[in-house]
Amino acid sequence: MASGSPQSGVGRVIAGRYLLLNQLGSGGMGHVWLAHDQRLACEVALKEIVFRSPGEDGDRSARVARARAEARHAAGLRGHPHVVTVHDVLEHEGLPWIVMEYVPGALDLHALVTQRGPLAPAECARVGLAVLDALTAGHERGVMHRDVKPANILLAPDRAGSPYARVLLTDYGISVQPDGGETRYTQTSVLVGTAGYLAPERAQGGPPTAAADLFSLGCTLYYAVEGYGPFDRDTGLAALTAVVLEEPRPTLRAGALESLLAAMLTKNPVHRITAEEAEGALSAILTPQSHPRTQFDPGSEPPWAGGPTHTAAPRVPEPPGPSQSHANGSQWYAPSAAQESSAAPGQETPATWPPPGQGPSPWPTGQGYGPPPATTSRRRPRHRALKAVLATALGLALAGGGAWYAMAYLPGKGAGTPYGEVVGLTEPLKDGDCVDADWKTGTPFTGQPGLKVVSCGSNDNEGQVMAVFEAASADAARAGGAAQCAQRTELTSSRLASVRSYAAIPTVDGFDAAGRRVACLLLDARGNAVFGPLGDHRKLGTRFTDTATMQKRDCLDALSDESARLVSCKGPHKEKVLDFLKMGLDKTLKQARDESTEACQREMPPNDYGHDPNVYKSSSWVGESAWQSGTHLVVCTAIRKDGGTMERDEP
Template identity: 45%
Template sequence: MGRLVAGRYLLLRPLGSGGPGRAWLAHDQRLGCEVALKAARADPRNLPPPPYDHPHLVTVHDVVEHEDVPWTVMEYVAGAVDLRELVARRGPRAPADCARIGLAVLSVLDAPAAGHGRGVPHRGVAPAGILLAPDRGGAPYGRILLLDHVVAGSGEGDALLALGRTLYYAVEGREPSDDRDVPVRAGALGPLLERLLGRAPGPRVTVAEAEAELAWIVTPQTETYARPRTDPGSQPPWSAARPSVPRPATSASTSASASTSASASASASTSASASATAPSSVPASASADRRTTTASPAGHRRPRLRALRAALAGGLGLALALGGVWYALADRAADGAGTPYGDAVGLVAPLEDGDCVRARRPGGTRFTGTPRLTVDPACRGGAPDGQVMAFVPASSAEEARRQGPARCEERTREVRDRLAGVRSMAVVPAEDGFETALRRTACVVVGADGPLYGPLGRHREPGSVFADTATMQRRDCLDVRSTREARLVSCSGRYDSQVLGFTRLAPGVTLAEAPAAADTACARQVPPRDYGFDPSLYESGSRTAAGAWKSGSHLVVCTVQRQNGGTMEGNGP
């Protein structure tokens, strides 16, 4: 640090590995702005002329030489983290997230600006060469940028093989070791990974085929089966069994419409009672005429008796039906058959939105085997492991098993991106409990290292006290009462600090040493100026909690606050 490159660029601090060469944050003394500098991987004469204009490439401003070493001068992307570091911090990414990354890489492969025909050596993408940064909409990893220019080729520098290894690392959290190392978290991405890695029989996947498969994963088809097309003029089956009642000619069209509506809404019990009590030799039209014409006193009593019998029969039928449903459900709950998610999960009622759960794993090993769940609907039972955040409907239990986990990864991605140390867990309906589970998979966000200690995301109430830092999320505004108490408040008013991100302290740091160490780590790794805060007015802060030390994660929350201790207002720059 403090080194001057090419007499113009002052190195400030390292930004990360970024591949073989270290990237640095530097100050351009000529233009008075911040840039990123990195030792070039090739002779500058072999690089395409800057700037390279592509939405998924870090903009290259210039290539300079310093002490016979070529340096690439690039744009500085605030808030960016490379894929390798992100996976190391927060665990494997969702298949849909990995598919978005793959599409970004493939778009660079097809772009002329990537260096095709310019003599650029063949090289593939690596996790450390992919940056994920906040986009304009505020999504923390919505912008995908490549540090190096990826060029399709063959042999050692095969970009598609490198892409397969990169996506495998992103979705599994580790490098593929050998041909027998099959992906277990890839979901819908699995078949494409096998082809990218050259493990599937037949020719390797092409760029066009990979793009089509990744695009399907990012935006999956909503219809998983062909819907039957209904003739708009057809009548429901039960309408044929009920002859139409004669109407005056002047209201024929109205009568037909009313007849169709009435037949569709008639209850099964009433229809059955009417057919059982009315003599088969008497047409329905004749019966209707007798109800509308003057008759003898006995004739008046007969329709009333018939109506009374119909009502009694309908009530008795309804009582028997309800009793049968109760008996069936009670019997299924008693013998374990028909439970919504199977006997291993143990729940006898379907999960609801916002339910907090505790998960007890077989053998006590986290994320192995099927967890046995208990529900805390109020989310106040001490330290819940997770909370239901979304649902994925399905047309069958088989479809839920096949698509539920991957779809849950997609549905919970937004809330997981704003939290730290969490994972997605899909609670899939059992075969004989599919209807009981309301034909849907429950998507639960659970703590990756330990309990979550309270509600998440939209289920939190303004003014509530954080029981632990585990439920704090990016851009939360805090009313800090003391070092131990912080409340969630609206960012539209005044508040004391705002959450910017997260970091982890070294395993040797004790809980007593954590506050001082966390302030230093946050100032270095999550500096407020990277988020647009003026360093002359704002400073870095942090919050720690005992839960992170009980779980061994040593995760701390990095915040921003005013230097003079005053309050803040608004949601940031």
């Protein structure tokens, strides 16, 4: 263990009172333990300060003071329903330990989205309201959180046992009272917060403010509804640059949250939506006023409600009840049609908040928050005879629509080749299908390929369907399908070494046979095999037979010098993929295997990716496919110098 770190472990008694039972998790300040309070005979959570390297000894007094400040700030919010309660702060063997409320069954928001996929917009609104309430309580006391992110939001069962019903904000370790006259316990040259969730004014050295916390909450809700952050990049520096200079990635699933997220992520804090306005908008998403032409937003449906993955094309479900069951029996909040007020992509009504007819916008218009609200008008009572006429007309329309649907989908209608004769498929592609691509021109991504569905583990597998979405018409699919597919596959594509996006677009005659859907694929950039599933279609425990499906940020356990498997970054792991390095074309495969680790250390050292150079060094993986295809790309990873495992929340 590093010099100066406490000798902690299961069975140790802290301050003669707290028996450590097991480790619950780790964070930037240290470990969190489940402990038994032997005096009160109850379970508590203990936060332990850890110094990971000898170089941190000089910062010991500042970190100890920060721990005391965390306890003081959080204790000031004792009793708040959405803040983890702090009971005490004590010193043991010269280091502080913070005694906190133990929240059984809790899962942080980052882990929840990782395990189950993005949340529905209405569920995000519920979480957002709770966190906003906690932040506002702190702001009223002059305390800024400064590190609002998914990992610092806990979701836990309530007293009735409903999972994830409680929403709790935790980790006030870097909170501060800007006007409180207290000592700042951080170095002025170091940015405090998490890259990708830090407000642009904070990234540029500005003071912590309530508006900055609100920006971080907007990033967090974006992550919850989309499954990735608005400024996710491969390195912390790239994420900070994106926060300051780039717009958020376009949303795909946000639905009713879309305009609100844009308002929360406004770069200029002067123009950013206020907490009060955000509260009103979030409340309206949960309990919208009734208005004409309410439409269900398919993007608001939880991913486990009916599709195989969150990338599958949405379906219009049966009217839900008060809750919707997950496959494992847990109850999730599922929005009803009346609760989703923005139209789905391709429909006439734009995704703005509030919907037309619901009154003025909860924030100023004309500042990039979306179009102004429609003019409101008083609803007049309708005569019963008019209602009867409308009901009759609606019935006839539904009957006619049913007849059209039956005629349109008679057996044989649109049968043949949904994507044309060249592609040759007789069945529409499904999300997750692995394919062999035969480029008729002989040059990958020139013209159309012949496609054949194959086993994902076969040597013929050259790519995979990563998303499927419904198009309004064959013309719309042809006009915008490629661009939409590039957007939907962008994140996964950026993390793989050598793939490109391809859109399988239905022909006019095959549009109905294709289910009116465009299939978005990632294919090997040079027309070679990828030897396995890609992106989120990979399962934990997957054994890599080649480097083609390894991607940036993967956490690995090395099984041998020739084999590794994919593991969760939330648990112990031996190494983490940093980036891909192109070796010289004159290098043989054997030379690459002999020289790749040294080249990775020279060209892509772990410290460039946030890893302490005193603790970490480079390692590498070399696959035969990179030499067969001519790309000559090797995978650079970070490992610990002492041979130990990397832990959760390490860079």
